Amino acid sequence: MKSVPEKQQDRTATAGSARQIRLREQLTKAVFFCTASFAVIVVAFILLFLLRDGYPIFAAEGILPFLLGPSWAPTAVEPQYGIFPLIAGTLLVTLGAMVFAVPLSIGCAIYIAELASPRVKSILKPAIELLAGIPSVVYGFFGLIVLTNFIRVTFDLPSGETWLAASVLLGIMALPTIISVSEDAITAVPREYREGSLAIGATRWQTISQVIVPAALSGIAAAIILGIGRAVGETMAVLMVAGNAAIIPEPIWNILSPVRTLTGTLGIEMGEVAVGSDHYSALFGVAVVLLVITLIINLSAVAILRHLHEGRTARPGKKPLIPSHISDGIITIVKAAFLVLLLILLLAATPWYVAVLIITLAGAWYYGRDRLSRGQIETISFGLIVASAIIVLAILIIILQDIIINGLPALSWEFLTQPPRDLGREGGIFPAIVGTLYLVTGAILIALPLGVGAAIYLVEYTREGRITRIIRTGVDLLNGTPSIVFGLFGFAFIVLYLNAGVSMIAGQITLALMVLPTIIRTTEESLKSIPQSLREGSLALGATQWQTISQVVIPPAVPGIVTGAILSIGRAAGETAPIMFTAVVFSQRFLPDSVYDPVMALPYHLFILATNVPGSATNKYGTALVLLLLVVGFYAVAILIRTHFQKKIRG
Amino acid sequence: MSESAIITTQDLNLWYGGKHALQSVSMHIPKNRVTALIGPSGCGKSTLLRCFNRLNDLIDHVKITGEITLDDENIHDRKTDVVSLRKRVGMVFQKPNPFPKSIYDNIAFGPRVHGVRNKTDLDRIVEESLKRAALWDEVKDRLHDPALALSGGQQQRLCIARTLAVEPEVILMDEPCSALDPIATAKIENLIDMLKEDYTVIIVTHNMQQAARVSDYTGFMYLGKLIECGKTVQIFEHPKEELTENYITGRFG
């Protein structure tokens, strides 16, 4: 009813002064441009502040001695700041994780894309989304309680906190990334290749292994690189199970040695360091190195995927990114590397008879395979592929059942509504639940306008060109930044420089920066899915650009935007590293009075209970379960909204 | 039909879900001849063609009844190995679909998957196949260049060579020239003429001049049914059915 007079007013205004309207349009555009530049500014600020606080150590030690120094002993009488063991630790853990995750993921991706029936697919795909949704501190908790214990008993060690544990856990965490990106790549291989190969009389396995996977190779490579990025940047899980001794394993393939990563070092030491000391500066130096490594990794993956995407729309006739002889070479190298690595690891870690068994099997395969018929090879290969899918599913089930079965007894009205007592062994987690909700609410309130604004600018106001490229690169960089680096930045910039102190608002801003790329990307996608004809129809009626955007484009895009926002909330709710130094305290009897007070948060509470408070098994599991339910709940709502509106659009 | 048939269908029906796409098709494909399938688009030509090498198996919710025999063996028999069936019945698609590999590797792909490892054998097969597909002279100096760098017509002849390399008995061609220019089309038509000495060719086309030029036998399909089938000369000059005559004289389609 009310809109009628408003509309009329609009019309008189239109008639009145076109200049005024033009001015208003330009102002709107300028506002959106600012939100879009924000991502780039943040990246610049992060780099600036890390370098500013890290600079003294580079100046004092020199860049090369800092990078290659053999000993990291910042609290020794004569402190030593050589991060080589940390870099080595990061590389080794990541390598191990990939040896574990790559074959499993590719097998699983092939299964989903090529072999699974629609029904099995409809179970497996959400399962993998769920695996991606489990917060890293929950992985760490599971690893600490179950995995390290298993390793300790199996190998008869004093402690199971080892390189092996960290690699397995990181491998599990990298699975969903590698699986979903590879599956996309495999599914995108044109049908004609498949039919062409089958029509020649190749078996399904020959078609998969010799045509489809090679054609999807660049996408699979990007998937693996993204998985590596995820593993290198992960903090909490790896810190909880790696043992954290800053040593290089002796001998180098001893996977039962403890190791320490770059991220782990930051997670452990940042909380206790004196601000402004050499040690403080050295930690920022570590963060710079970490950031540079992850940014290179992520940018190369993004570059490959973007090239693929453009190639797909420009097919056919376009040459593949990787020429075939090189890709054949890559495949051979990867195969050889895997064989060697696997052998080394097996020889080093398992009892000798297992190693002998495996070598025998490998040998039998190598010599026997020419004697096997194509059908037999296909059966064996499909068996392995199905097995990898089953293993992935089993991993998820094991983790979930462990946390649910052990966590359920803790859940009670009191647990959910009382503050903790006796260092969290008794009482509940009410302040932590509320604190987490406060943090994510604040984060989304900050990130949503910025992210949506940036996406509107990118999709509606510009053509693809240099400016969008710079902004997109900024968003990609932000997306690839490890969460612990956000934590350090939040501490250096918001807590110290802006003098906000350890406070809720500092955590909210830090989390907001972290989820910004997700919001931008999901909003962009939903805006792009609005048909161009709607925009043209509106503009053809004489509507201004902003009227078109606000009244024609945005309304149908809202479900997509909301989905992205809820996914971001879920992600933010499970994060520990960004809030660890900026916003949280372990124990607090009362709720915070203002945004300048620190808060409790579920992930941090779980982290401290798991690592610092002996003997509170029930409450630990209870906290893990509540956190898991909260995060999964957010994801479930997001997925429901998505499917609901997809159905509605289809009819 | 007087000549000996290599493929025979008997009361063949096919449904895509609820859609009855082939309705009681019975026909003979004579050996070492070129048979053309013509008819308006959507009448089921491709569907019928894809039955002969069971490529429709890849599509969900397809139901087939009736019988197809290749050399008197039922191709839907449980004993029949679909992989060796496809080796005997090769196919060239509407849009050239070389793999994203080198020219050489495209041709060698088939022999390799069928177990040929020896380098000299492979070299020989590649050369012969390319020669038979009249492509050898154009590519012999750049066998290891990517196949996707070839022109459309060359890509299609490469796909034919790729099919020849596994020495099939029957070659199915689904509108092989529809994406090509007239010169490339003429080359492929010449090629088909040479191929029938050694192979049986079944070609789908909606270009009637092409059917008349290259084929010995022609089948006319309409709305999922095989309306009429016989010697090309007879179909084009004295069609028995009114529908066929209307189509050929361009009164519809």
Ligand SMILES: Nc1ncnc2c1ncn2[C@@H]1O[C@H](COP(=O)(O)OP(=O)(O)O)[C@@H](O)[C@H]1O
């Ligand atoms: N994969 C499929 N799923 C459902 N319907 C199909 C499929 N392929 C073809 N059809 C339908 O079957 C009919 C015959 O198609 P097709 O054999 O491709 O015709 P033609 O090659 O003669 O143009 C068409 O109506 C088409 O819509």
Ligand SMILES: [Mg+2]
């Ligand atoms: Mg067709």
